[in-house]
Amino acid sequence: MDGGWNPTGCSRLVLLLFLNVHIGQVLITHAGSPVTVLGTDCTQISKINPGATSGLHTIKPEGIKKDFKVYCEMRLDGCWTVFQRRTGGAVSFQRNWAAYKAGFGKREADHWLGLWKLWAITKGEKWVLRVELCDFEGGTVYAEYRGFNVGSVKDNFKLSVGDYSGTAGDGIHGTLRESSQNSYGFTTKDRDHDGCTPCIADDIATDNCSLEKGKGGWWYSNCGSASLNGEWHPAGKNPGGGSGLHWHRWKGTSPYSYRATRMMIKPL
Template sequence: MNTKVPLLVLVTLAALSVSSAHGLKSFKIFKDCDDVLKTGHNESGQYLLWTSEKKTLKVHCEHGLNASTVLILQRKFGDISFTRSWAEYQVGFGVSSRDYWAGLETIYKLTNFQGYNVLTFYMQDWLGNNRNVRYSYFHVTDYSQGYRLSVSGYSGSVPDDFSYNNGMPFATFDVGDQKNCAKNQKAGWWFNYCTYTLPTGHYYNGGPYTPSGGFCDGIFWQDWNTYKCAYSLKYLSMVLSTS
């Protein structure tokens, strides 16, 4: 198993001042996404939070009627590839209004310092069926431990296919796992011989697909329907909340 993880390249806020401002809904700095909503900023989008580390963190706040969550992954259009390197999964990629990955370092900070430890999956298939899955505890370690996953407290309208990944470090094609799942399934994820769900898989239009080389590489939730992993969902998002 390749356990060597590249060191995180820390960049100062000053160096990020121009790029961080891009796409922000406000130049104010907030405590959390609920604070954003309570102060009258009703539009979902990217905002700056002030962390317990006394640093700013750029996140996408998704506003509901009475609360706000943080979007960490969205699959919606299939216009970008999720076959990415460790470095890309670490810092994040995409556009939060379209297809998007917030970044492992952001997820680490949210789950360790900001109290965002409740994870919800929102999913839709190509027939318009919507299902949600919630985990009351979600946490990842820092980069030195491979952003190892802890998840528990399942509830939902489709069987639990994510707890199987509990305890696993994140893997990509260049920082691999024991079974080469990341390379074979062409995505970064918390693989465990390999996985029963792949939100970071390839976006296949229409639902059913033929697994590439015998490996399921679509956006699947194994127990969604009788196609098992050979059915790619139309929409999937992962959001974090504090309760």
């Protein structure tokens, strides 16, 4: 993983256009003047430019005035837009609401793309969310959720996911109905939307799960079974039940903080 992920190229798509392409942009001559066309996500970039490879690309979701850069993972199973990556402790995820809304880190390395950008990409249609986890023993697993999208800021960037498939276990829906993180808003250490009044996290009563789970932002509900934005811990250092990079279903009930994670989306 970073390099630890080993992407493969997307299948090439034939376009009946003569295109001049640069990082997901197309220049099309219209009435003698070139017009720049940007992809709305990584999948559309691959259609505009069939030879596009994994890396930084510029996108402009529909209805958004300003374009921005994302990391695209071009694979045989689709062209994925990465919105979270963790490979170590160099980038702190112990951030406030404003930082999680805007995004932080470097797109080509450890980063959080930003809740506003994630909403801009996913609004109006359903997506597939893919979560990838790496442990310290060389194991890798994944979880996929159909029907993913994120609500607007008025809905506190509420998480919506559908059916689960994969090898990591269903960390988002969790083992108990009351711990499901589906349909909950995003919570940070300074903005609480987890519904706890209070909740019991690691035998401690808390009104804000972020404060008990490493101060990272997440879609908490009753603190829940997943939290991948907590404090990064080295091998063997797993204080508490979910203070680190936590996905309860893979490693069972024992505390375990993962070595690396990645979250990405593609159109359903």
